[in-house]
Amino acid sequence: MSSLRHFFSATSASAVKRRMKMGKVYYAVLPSKLLGKIFVASTEKGVCRLDFHTSEKKFLKELKKTAAGEIVKSPRMNETALSQLKKYVGGGLKRFDCRLDMQGTPFQRKVWKALIKIPYGRTRSYQDIARAIGHPKAFRAVGNANGSNPVSIIAPCHRVIESNGGLGGYGHGLKFKKRLLAFEKAHRP
DSSP: OOOOOOOEEEOOHHHHHHHHHTSOEEEEEEOOTTTSOEEEEEOSSSEEEEEESSOHHHHHHHHHTTOOSOEEEOTGGGHHHHHHHHHHHTTOOSSOOOOBOEEEOHHHHHHHHHHHTSOTTOOEEHHHHHHHTTOTTOHHHHHHHHHTOTBTTTSOGGGEEOTTSOOOOOTTOHHHHHHHHHHHHHTOO
């Protein structure tokens, strides 16, 4: 099993814009029956944003909030991520290993790293994640960090549920959370 290579750095939103101003951000689109259009954006360091079931215009508007540099459509610069996403939505990929360039607070980065460790087709509670990162009472903060995950699917925030078995929330709505959980359960090894 390959390991996921990460690049996480703690910065403010303005610092993220300053850093990204120095380089280009490349984005691409993958059509999918499971999720609709999947948009992925990368810097030279790795995937920085992923979204789905949205329009290109809305995706670019959100991307511009953190990427002050030039934004260029480039499937070639997102080739690895697109290939892995295509395999994932086909039921063949269980773990991503593309490089990531996720910007957030130290707490958010801890949560996102914990998300990546959740096995395909399995779930963990917000409280499980809080314990795993050494903050056992911070389950609500875990939920907030989960909600600000910039690369859903790759860092699988849909796999986090409530301690009582309830679904909790999901930025794309519970319909997609249920769909992703059912899809992974059906394709679990």
